[in-house]
Amino acid sequence: MRSDLPRVPPTAHTLRVMTPGTTLAAFGAESQRLSQVLASTDDVAFARPTACVPWTVAELAQHVRMTMSRLPDMLAASASASSVHPPGVELVSAVAYYRPDQRFSAATNADRIDTAQQGAAALPDAAARARDFADARQQAWELLQATPPDRIVRTRHGDPMLLTEFLRTRVLELAVHGLDLAAALNREPWMTAQAAEVTAHLLLPPPAADRLRAKTGWDEVTMIAKLTGRSPTTPSETQHIRSLGARRLVFG
Numbered sequence: 001m002r003s004d005l006p007r008v009p010p011t012a013h014t015l016r017v018m019t020p021g022t023t024l025a026a027f028g029a030e031s032q033r034l035s036q037v038l039a040s041t042d043d044v045a046f047a048r049p050t051a052c053v054p055w056t057v058a059e060l061a062q063h064v065r066m067t068m069s070r071l072p073d074m075l076a077a078s079a080s081a082s083s084v085h086p087p088g089v090e091l092v093s094a095v096a097y098y099r100p101d102q103r104f105s106a107a108t109n110a111d112r113i114d115t116a117q118q119g120a121a122a123l124p125d126a127a128a129r130a131r132d133f134a135d136a137r138q139q140a141w142e143l144l145q146a147t148p149p150d151r152i153v154r155t156r157h158g159d160p161m162l163l164t165e166f167l168r169t170r171v172l173e174l175a176v177h178g179l180d181l182a183a184a185l186n187r188e189p190w191m192t193a194q195a196a197e198v199t200a201h202l203l204l205p206p207p208a209a210d211r212l213r214a215k216t217g218w219d220e221v222t223m224i225a226k227l228t229g230r231s232p233t234t235p236s237e238t239q240h241i242r243s244l245g246a247r248r249l250v251f252g
Contacts (some may be wrong), residue, residue, distance in 0.1 A: 018198065023146060023171060023198055024169050025194050026197065026198040027171050029194045030191070032137070034061075034133070034174060034181070035066065035205065037185075037187075039134070041129075043125055043126045045057060045126075046058040047185050049179050049184065050184040054118060055113070057125070057181060059113075059117050061120070061181065062119040063112070064133075064181075065132065065136050065137075066115065067173045067174075068137055075153065077153075078152060078163075080136050092165070093161055094161075095249065097155070097159060098249035103157045121210070144167065147163060149167075150163070151163040153166055166201060168201075172202055175199040176230070178195075179224070197220065200223060200224055203223075203227045204227065204244065204247065216237065226251075
């Protein structure tokens, strides 16, 4: 595989403390990187199939675009409501967001697929797709920079979350689907070091991630690809991953 963008080397160690600033920077870097990739993608490449069946590159890019485009309405709704944590209401973490319930049911997944396909079909060509993604990314980025990270937001699934926790899920979506898009486009993964840290932190507790990388020699991007099923694992690798307590996140 090749890439027209330079590969950002992964950091030397797993992130120890996940701060709001780190998560915001990761979102900004990874969304900008994907926007650059899409700007250099032509109509033929947008029509390629991806491993996220039945989506094409255009449809998967539209799905990722939609994960960002929900932010403006979410932030507007939270601004008009109280941002104080309601007594007795448990906030959902980024890890708990990926729990197996109706959000990843067959019906919800079918709707997720159809919506992305319809959105992609509404855009006439590669230039329009790249511009649409860039516009959605810029709107979300500007709003996020102006919003306190401890704002309580409510997801479309009804989860009350701190904005910074929800943003961790957006980084994961960008990073992991970036791997899918890179494979479909026959490019080397372009995942930024910031997004790799945030995503790895979600998938495996930091001490365990350090042990796994020391045992296997994987860098963070390879580890993420292995933990999310983007790259195959040998039986011994699978057993080692399980022994370290990798989190079982459910993806649509």
